[in-house]
Amino acid sequence: xxxxxxxxxxxxxRQAQKAPVAFAKLYDQYYPQxxxxxxxxxxxxxxxxxxxxETFLKALRKLWQFRWRNISFSSWLYKIATNEINxxxxxxxxxxxxSLEELQEQGFEPxxxxxxxxxxxxxxxxxxxxxxxxxxxxxxxxxxxxxxxxIALRFFEQKQIKEIAEILGKKEGTIKSLLHRxxxxxxxxx
Amino acid sequence: MxxxxxxxxxxxxETPEIELTGHKQALKxxxxxxxxxxxxxxxxxxxxxxxxxxxxxxxxxxxLSAVIEPExxxxxxxxxxxxxxxSYEELQDFIKANAQYxxxxxxxxxxxxxxxxxxGEGFVYAPAAPDYATTNIQVAGxxxxxxxxxxxxxxxxxxxxxxxIVKAYPPAQAxxxxxxxxxxTAIGIFINxxxxxxxxxxxxxxxYYDDMSPPPFVRESYIGYILPETSINIKVYDVSNRENPRxxxxxxxxxxxxxxxxxxxxxxxxxxxxxxxxxxELNLPRIYSGGNETEIPATDIYYxxxxxxxxMYTTIIAINTQVDNQEPTYETILLGASSNLYVSLxxxxxxxxxxxxxxxxxxxxxxxxxxxxxAEIEPVASGEVPxxxxxxxxxxxxxxxxxxxxxxxxxxxxxxxxxxDMALNITGSLExxxxxxxxxxxxxxxxxxxxxxxxxxxxxxxxxxxxPRDPKELGYLKVTGYSDYLHPYDENHLIGIGKETTDExxxxxxxxxxxxxxxxxxxxxxREIDKEIIGHRGTDSPVLRNHKAxxxxxxxxxxxxxxxxxxxxxxxxPGGVPSWAYGEPVWQGAYVFHISPDAGLRLEGRITHIENLxxxxxxxxxxxxxxxxxxxxxxxxxxxxxxxxKIKMNNLENLDYINEVQLLY
Numbered sequence: 001x002x003x004x005x006x007x008x009x010x011x012x013x014r015q016a017q018k019a020p021v022a023f024a025k026l027y028d029q030y031y032p033q034x035x036x037x038x039x040x041x042x043x044x045x046x047x048x049x050x051x052x053x054e055t056f057l058k059a060l061r062k063l064w065q066f067r068w069r070n071i072s073f074s075s076w077l078y079k080i081a082t083n084e085i086n087x088x089x090x091x092x093x094x095x096x097x098x099s100l101e102e103l104q105e106q107g108f109e110p111x112x113x114x115x116x117x118x119x120x121x122x123x124x125x126x127x128x129x130x131x132x133x134x135x136x137x138x139x140x141x142x143x144x145x146x147x148x149x150x151i152a153l154r155f156f157e158q159k160q161i162k163e164i165a166e167i168l169g170k171k172e173g174t175i176k177s178l179l180h181r182x183x184x185x186x187x188x189x190x
Numbered sequence: 191m192x193x194x195x196x197x198x199x200x201x202x203x204e205t206p207e208i209e210l211t212g213h214k215q216a217l218k219x220x221x222x223x224x225x226x227x228x229x230x231x232x233x234x235x236x237x238x239x240x241x242x243x244x245x246x247x248x249x250x251x252x253x254l255s256a257v258i259e260p261e262x263x264x265x266x267x268x269x270x271x272x273x274x275x276x277s278y279e280e281l282q283d284f285i286k287a288n289a290q291y292x293x294x295x296x297x298x299x300x301x302x303x304x305x306x307x308x309x310g311e312g313f314v315y316a317p318a319a320p321d322y323a324t325t326n327i328q329v330a331g332x333x334x335x336x337x338x339x340x341x342x343x344x345x346x347x348x349x350x351x352x353x354x355i356v357k358a359y360p361p362a363q364a365x366x367x368x369x370x371x372x373x374x375t376a377i378g379i380f381i382n383x384x385x386x387x388x389x390x391x392x393x394x395x396x397x398y399y400d401d402m403s404p405p406p407f408v409r410e411s412y413i414g415y416i417l418p419e420t421s422i423n424i425k426v427y428d429v430s431n432r433e434n435p436r437x438x439x440x441x442x443x444x445x446x447x448x449x450x451x452x453x454x455x456x457x458x459x460x461x462x463x464x465x466x467x468x469x470x471e472l473n474l475p476r477i478y479s480g481g482n483e484t485e486i487p488a489t490d491i492y493y494x495x496x497x498x499x500x501x502m503y504t505t506i507i508a509i510n511t512q513v514d515n516q517e518p519t520y521e522t523i524l525l526g527a528s529s530n531l532y533v534s535l536x537x538x539x540x541x542x543x544x545x546x547x548x549x550x551x552x553x554x555x556x557x558x559x560x561x562x563x564x565a566e567i568e569p570v571a572s573g574e575v576p577x578x579x580x581x582x583x584x585x586x587x588x589x590x591x592x593x594x595x596x597x598x599x600x601x602x603x604x605x606x607x608x609x610x611d612m613a614l615n616i617t618g619s620l621e622x623x624x625x626x627x628x629x630x631x632x633x634x635x636x637x638x639x640x641x642x643x644x645x646x647x648x649x650x651x652x653x654x655x656x657x658p659r660d661p662k663e664l665g666y667l668k669v670t671g672y673s674d675y676l677h678p679y680d681e682n683h684l685i686g687i688g689k690e691t692t693d694e695x696x697x698x699x700x701x702x703x704x705x706x707x708x709x710x711x712x713x714x715x716x717r718e719i720d721k722e723i724i725g726h727r728g729t730d731s732p733v734l735r736n737h738k739a740x741x742x743x744x745x746x747x748x749x750x751x752x753x754x755x756x757x758x759x760x761x762x763x764p765g766g767v768p769s770w771a772y773g774e775p776v777w778q779g780a781y782v783f784h785i786s787p788d789a790g791l792r793l794e795g796r797i798t799h800i801e802n803l804x805x806x807x808x809x810x811x812x813x814x815x816x817x818x819x820x821x822x823x824x825x826x827x828x829x830x831x832x833x834x835x836k837i838k839m840n841n842l843e844n845l846d847y848i849n850e851v852q853l854l855y
Contacts, residue, residue: 020222023221024222027218031214031217035208035210035213035214036206036207036208036209039206039208040205040206049210049213052217053213053217056217056221060221119210119211120210123208123210126206126208127206127208130204130205133203133205133206136199136200154200155197155201155203156203156205183193183197183200186196187193
């Protein structure tokens, strides 16, 4: 995955709060990763759209807090997305924040109904072709969230342990042992 | 399978890489339009973060147990009765027994109109036009604060932390006369003779960030980020000398400005302040006036016996703008977070959603009527209707009845009209209109009501309200597009401003901004007699969200609206332009129309404040841009268009340029 140069990213994040052009650039850069991550966690196109929308909306709102947390911007987005995904799995019905609905009422169509139908059908077909993935994904989502997170981030998103630690706000040692146990649990589920 | 093998399998697994370009593009536009980029003022923080801060504060004071373990049962509550607390302890007990802080409704708190709300004159048609335009208000005689006001000779406007007085007429002599700089953010003004009322919101105005660090008054605590309490100052200036306005009085309160109105000499301000507990003590609302601080005692606070997730003190202050030494009067009611308000000549109606057990699960709206007359403020009745209220235009008072249009969203959305008596008991209703659709705009005009609902096409419903016990649907019209704002042209014609859409079967794509002229003289068969579509998908107008940006004068056949025009570059779509393609912004300014039932809509011309269009294309993307026209008005034969950067004057007859006044230095 192409990454923006770190100093460029820093500058972009600094500007993104006031300059939509900068925000748009960050968005373009990270949307595919975040959407992909959410889709691989949920295997559900609808949910992936909703959760990705929430993630970026929250990111936009909390942009000013970002530097304080001292993690990379990408990790920060993954962190928000992870929280949203966990919420989605916890609740029967994933509640979208009203703010986004309000936005829609102010003149934006429901974002999830936004795709040309053909695109959605095509995406659905593409997803179905990944049978091996879907099979294992089905087992993964039955594991507790703490295991799902590490497996997805490590194997599907191909994140380094250090990055996973950053995203989940845990120590690297903790991530390693979580990962070990997660794989064990998944193996048992097989 | 062995541990290592599983790891290897996982590492080599082919995972889906899928992209939805439609979603990607739509979300991007929604984010860029979400209002975050619009104003370079501290309002950004205050509006968006204050509810968060409140929620954090609630967590802080209630402890986590309250957050996780809901109070299982609210105390048994009676009918929606109004009473006052007998003591501070009773207030405290009430809060403890009823507030269900199980989840944080701050997500759902809708703050009311901030820099301008909604709209137009009521069914009383524009009074024989004096020679200048006033703010487009909902109810004749009930003025609404706005960012621009005129008295026919001067223009008063606010921008950031400045209030500027401009000599506007005659245009050849137009110039800035004076400027009042505030510590906080100026959010709206009223002008009443020689008195200028300015609403200033704290925390201190913080012009802009070049740095990611938070403003100095935000502090970090172990639970998160705590914002300072917001406050509202109401400043009354004597402007008999427009070159030297003098501050006559200042009245302040903690909390957030919700809305305000001016009726006769009185300004009414509605302020919300969350109730929170600290060191076992509840905060009480405070008013500061003329250097004196008054804490409103619990025994003066009204409450309705309703259970809620959390509570707000809603304080209404009445100020006589003309008599400086008359003390303000005020009343406080303990309510939920009110979400909309409508004000008639004698009543303030506050509404708020009634939450169910889950956040977001709200099927009902609670309504409270507060009688106002001069300095008197008296909460008198409360009631409840199914569904949610869209905005102030969904409400109306006529001939002793209150009418309200709502949408319920459980399962299939449905739309309803309820008529209530002054005790707020429902006397009549018309339910289940347009299943599957939701209300986009509403307008009540005397014995008729108009409702625009939308999903794929726009039905305009005409409703007979002459019998408050039996409202009836008279007819409807289906056309493409929808209206976000309805304005009466006369008793038989309506102007609708919204968006054009393309019907795609299951859904619809929004296209350019659409202006419609409807003929409703045959109530059973309303007709669209003319329409005008501006720009392509991505075109926008503030009128869609704020009626105060709308300028209409029937006697002059004049309609002016600010528009940001977006256009699709056809060369980028060699195979034909798909209907979901967004245009790029190419122009911003005021569209001036001639409007009449006979001649329909005719574009007379456009006025922009932008000197360098290339800059717009490159930079604009809907964010704060000082050259965006936000309001327009006329004095005599001069059309004034106003942006943060300047006031431009054009001849109303032929739109020839006359003069301009720079507002940025």
